[in-house]
Amino acid sequence: MKNYGWNFILLSLLSGIAACSPQPTKDVPQEFKKGQEHFHRVCSNCHGSDAMGMETKAPRLIDTDYIEKAFSNDELRETILNGTDKMPPQKNNVSPNEITEIIKYLRYSQKTANLVTEDETQEEDEDEESVDEEKEGA
Numbered sequence: 001m002k003n004y005g006w007n008f009i010l011l012s013l014l015s016g017i018a019a020c021s022p023q024p025t026k027d028v029p030q031e032f033k034k035g036q037e038h039f040h041r042v043c044s045n046c047h048g049s050d051a052m053g054m055e056t057k058a059p060r061l062i063d064t065d066y067i068e069k070a071f072s073n074d075e076l077r078e079t080i081l082n083g084t085d086k087m088p089p090q091k092n093n094v095s096p097n098e099i100t101e102i103i104k105y106l107r108y109s110q111k112t113a114n115l116v117t118e119d120e121t122q123e124e125d126e127d128e129e130s131v132d133e134e135k136e137g138a
């Protein structure tokens, strides 16, 4: 009986903590864990846990609008440092190195969400072929 009581208290404590701030729901490989931690410390309040967005606050970053082709690493860094009209600058909250980790984590999350297709990653190898095809078409 005593054990059961303690488990109950622990469970309530844990769910209490989870309710306070967005928690990472995704288990990422070790090399992306730092970026995930920084993201949850600095960005999640607005962009949501795992960058899936918060309806009222900020856009979802796991989106084709923000994959590397659409929104480069430099643009990401610039946005984080200086913000936009609606997003406050974060340069006092993250170091340059932490930003690098956050970008790595975001790119990984975008890949695992299948936003970057196989075609896109293979494109470089196929470039020559497609150029030829375009010429023939013209």
Ligand code: HEC
Pocket: 039, 042, 043, 044, 045, 046, 047, 057, 058, 059, 061, 066, 076, 079, 080, 084, 085, 086, 087, 088, 090, 094, 102
């Ligand atoms: C205080 C809330 C807040 C925090 C903290 C915040 N953002 Fe934002 N972010 C926003 C809002 C609001 C927008 C939408 C801005 C707009 O439409 O101009 C935004 C937009 C963005 C964009 C898209 C910009 C564009 O031009 O489309 C990126 C990328 C981004 N945030 C990344 C981050 C990252 C990474 C962090 C953490 C280092 C972060 N944000 C922290 C509120 C926030």
